[in-house]
Amino acid sequence: MDQGKNPQSSTVLELSEVTRAYGKETVLRGVSMSVQPGDFYVVTGPPSSGKSVLLRLVLGLEEANSGSIVIHGNDVSSQGPQSRNIGYVPQSFALFPNKTVRDNITYPMRLDKADKQTVQETLDRVCELLTIGDLLDKRPDQLSGGQKQRVAIARGLAKQTDFFVLDDPLVGLDFKLRERLIDDLKRTRSALGVTFLYSTSDTLESLLLASRVGILANGLVVEEGDLAQVYDTPEAAESMRSLGFPESNFLEGSISAGRCSTPLGDFGVSQQGAEGQVLVGLRPEHILVGETVEGNLSVPAKVLFTEDVGGSEILYLDIDGTPLSTVLGADHPALEQLQSGSTTLSIAPESFVLFDPKTLTRIAQGVRRG
Amino acid sequence: MADVRLDSISKYFGDFAAVRPTSTTFAEGTVTVLLGPSGCGKTTIMRMIVGLEKPTTGKVYFGDEDVTKLPTKKRKIGMVFQYPVIYKGTSVAKNLELPLVAAKMPDADRKKRVGEIAEIIGISSLLDTNVDRLDNAGRQKVAVAREVARQPEVLLFDEPITNVDLTSKLELKRALKTLFTELQQTIIYVTHDQTEAMSLADNIALMSAGRIVQFESPRAIYNNPDDVFAGWFLGSPGMNFLQNCFVVEGSSLVSPLLAENLPVSQQAQHAVTMAIRPEQVQASLTEQPGFVQANVKNKAITIGGRFLLDLSVQDITFKAVVDHGIGKEAASSMWVRLPERSLHLFDAKERKIESGLGSGSR
Numbered sequence: 001m002d003q004g005k006n007p008q009s010s011t012v013l014e015l016s017e018v019t020r021a022y023g024k025e026t027v028l029r030g031v032s033m034s035v036q037p038g039d040f041y042v043v044t045g046p047p048s049s050g051k052s053v054l055l056r057l058v059l060g061l062e063e064a065n066s067g068s069i070v071i072h073g074n075d076v077s078s079q080g081p082q083s084r085n086i087g088y089v090p091q092s093f094a095l096f097p098n099k100t101v102r103d104n105i106t107y108p109m110r111l112d113k114a115d116k117q118t119v120q121e122t123l124d125r126v127c128e129l130l131t132i133g134d135l136l137d138k139r140p141d142q143l144s145g146g147q148k149q150r151v152a153i154a155r156g157l158a159k160q161t162d163f164f165v166l167d168d169p170l171v172g173l174d175f176k177l178r179e180r181l182i183d184d185l186k187r188t189r190s191a192l193g194v195t196f197l198y199s200t201s202d203t204l205e206s207l208l209l210a211s212r213v214g215i216l217a218n219g220l221v222v223e224e225g226d227l228a229q230v231y232d233t234p235e236a237a238e239s240m241r242s243l244g245f246p247e248s249n250f251l252e253g254s255i256s257a258g259r260c261s262t263p264l265g266d267f268g269v270s271q272q273g274a275e276g277q278v279l280v281g282l283r284p285e286h287i288l289v290g291e292t293v294e295g296n297l298s299v300p301a302k303v304l305f306t307e308d309v310g311g312s313e314i315l316y317l318d319i320d321g322t323p324l325s326t327v328l329g330a331d332h333p334a335l336e337q338l339q340s341g342s343t344t345l346s347i348a349p350e351s352f353v354l355f356d357p358k359t360l361t362r363i364a365q366g367v368r369r370g
Numbered sequence: 371m372a373d374v375r376l377d378s379i380s381k382y383f384g385d386f387a388a389v390r391p392t393s394t395t396f397a398e399g400t401v402t403v404l405l406g407p408s409g410c411g412k413t414t415i416m417r418m419i420v421g422l423e424k425p426t427t428g429k430v431y432f433g434d435e436d437v438t439k440l441p442t443k444k445r446k447i448g449m450v451f452q453y454p455v456i457y458k459g460t461s462v463a464k465n466l467e468l469p470l471v472a473a474k475m476p477d478a479d480r481k482k483r484v485g486e487i488a489e490i491i492g493i494s495s496l497l498d499t500n501v502d503r504l505d506n507a508g509r510q511k512v513a514v515a516r517e518v519a520r521q522p523e524v525l526l527f528d529e530p531i532t533n534v535d536l537t538s539k540l541e542l543k544r545a546l547k548t549l550f551t552e553l554q555q556t557i558i559y560v561t562h563d564q565t566e567a568m569s570l571a572d573n574i575a576l577m578s579a580g581r582i583v584q585f586e587s588p589r590a591i592y593n594n595p596d597d598v599f600a601g602w603f604l605g606s607p608g609m610n611f612l613q614n615c616f617v618v619e620g621s622s623l624v625s626p627l628l629a630e631n632l633p634v635s636q637q638a639q640h641a642v643t644m645a646i647r648p649e650q651v652q653a654s655l656t657e658q659p660g661f662v663q664a665n666v667k668n669k670a671i672t673i674g675g676r677f678l679l680d681l682s683v684q685d686i687t688f689k690a691v692v693d694h695g696i697g698k699e700a701a702s703s704m705w706v707r708l709p710e711r712s713l714h715l716f717d718a719k720e721r722k723i724e725s726g727l728g729s730g731s732r
Binding site for chain 2: 209228232246305
């Protein structure tokens with residue numbers, strides 16, 4: 001697989017204990033994270049968790065109160081944006097209305113006094129990647145929404161550098177357009193062999209784009225790692241919540257004498273000695289519908305509503321007042337039998353992930369009866 | 371209650387065809403969703419049904435009655451818009467009752483109907499609440515309930531759940547689904563959101579560039595699109611459209627994507643595009659009969675934890691949605707099968723070809 005990595009190059013970006021407060025309001029409480037060459041690194045987390053602030057600190061548009069920001073081995077914490085040489089695709093795209101697409105894209109390079117040949121080569125490359133070569137002589141008001149967005153992304157990417165910051169560039173775009181731009185962005189990163197640091201609070205966008213993720217919550221990166229690893233073994237409850245569509249189910253549980261009881265039933269716990277209240281996470285896709293499996297919890301459920309999302313159906317269920325969601329492939333045989341409004345769920349004990357209710361970090365998972 | 375019939379209606383703004391000549395029927399007691407991207411003409415069709423836009427040609431019928439020249443207020447319709455229309459400063463119950471009072475409905479009947487509708491849409495406990503205290507989703511429920519309570523012949527919804535947050539969106543969608551199931555009213559619903567359309571519609575009228583390109587149940591369109599647009603627009607991601615990767619030799623479809631040649635109809639000679647939905651590509655980590663080897667170019671996670679893979683066979687690239695376990699383990703290459711029954715062929719005009727594929731196998 002093409003990960004575009006160059007084994008000889010060093011860490012692209014390293015943040016250590018970075019803080020940022022506005023007056024009494026602390027937004028970042030000590031963020032540490034590292035971005036490696038060729039990463040499509042997605043910073044995600046709830047809205048207003050400080051993602052944009054984090055990116056502005058990396059870009060040098062704001063200064064951190066404390067901590068260090070190191071780019072390609074150089075501590076740039078106290079340097080301005082110019083010395084950092086980062087390409088930037090901002091959230092809102094202001095194109096110059098009176099300039100052609102060509103001039104819009106090349107303007108920042110000409111400001112940087114790039115030579116003519118470099119400008120032309122860079123222009124050709126980004127235009128090919130974003131398929132906007134036939135728009136070069138048009139003005140923004142002659143473009144569709146999607147075309148404008150691609151031009152704006154092209155302008156951000158038309159820079160002689162190997163590190164780009166993209167601040168939620170697809171927010172508010174319609175579904176089909178986003179689908180296309182997600183492909184464009186991945187292909188572009190890989191073709192240029194560069195590194196992307198990207199922010200979004202959209203779950204599906206994070207999952208579709210990221211090679212690595214950093215989960216920002218309560219002013220901290222609570223977890224970072226390869227996408228599939230964080231998805232499969234989240235160490236923080238927020239990671240489990242932020243990564244996954246439909247969103248994971250969270251239940252209250254309590255551990256006593258090595259067993260955890262929840263509204264869905266009780267099961268053994270992997271960690272000896274854990275006691276008391278826990279937050280229990282359960283991914284929708286780990287809930288089986290219309291099957292019985294030996295050793296699984298068997299739970300009768302009421303079907304409230306099904307939502308057809310094309311290739312899959314999301315089921316919204318009620319278990320004696322506890323809401324639960326699950327997801328099935330659109331061709332799943334159980335869907336035929338749901339008209340009656342009730343069904344039986346089967347859940348493997350090891351699908352339950354147990355988090356400390358205070359620190360929201362993982363303490364154990366469910367296990368089968370010994 | 372009545373059906374709604376469009377007889378060759380069109381709408382031109384100068385040379386621009388917002389709606390090309392269209393004849394269709396929205397059946398009595400069913401939910402039809404007009405679905406399509408912005409600018410496809412769906413809102414213009416709705417505006418002509420409502421009477422806010424005069425058709426350039428053609429007629430609109432409610433049942434047997436030609437309403438083309440009737441002003442909006444004389445058409446027996448109820449409308450719900452993107453932003454809830456409510457009577458501020460009064461209770462939810464008052465909001466629901468006002469049109470019924472104006473129609474001089476007897477008190478007992480009125481109370482009964484308001485109670486029933488409020489129950490179905492889930493606002494019974496809010497009847498005495500001042501509407502000013504409700505959030506957007508709550509207000510929209512009130513607006514819906516009021517229009518429903520009037521029992522118009524036709525109910526029209528124009529993107530009614532676009533302007534609410536995600537949680538409320540789901541709640542409203544659920545309320546509407548319950549309502550639509552219980553009511554069996556003639557409902558026409560405009561949206562650009564395919565999930566809404568797939569979840570709420572009895573039938574989808576899928577629109578593109580001023581035309582209804584397909585009018586069928588959501589599953590029928592999804593599984594068997596009449597043209598390339600329908601296959602692309604529904605689904606996330608939409609179908610893979612593959613060109614220059616197959617030939618039809620006599621009555622056989624031959625492609626490096628297929629382990630064996632497939633029998634096809636005579637019409638298949640005209641095929642220029644072969645298509646398959648990403649989730650219908652079968653995948654295996656080990657070699658299997660009937661499967662071909664594919665390179666894995668890219669991996670991502672999608673709905674329900676499944677993996678969305680970018681694959682290639684020779685220089686043909688396509689997407690596949692596979693189970694989590696397979697996607698996670700997949701390294702640089704794997705094996706795939708494009709099942710015959712999941713393959714679609716389209717001609718140079720992007721229209722479906724009756725390919726005969728899948729007729730012999732299930």
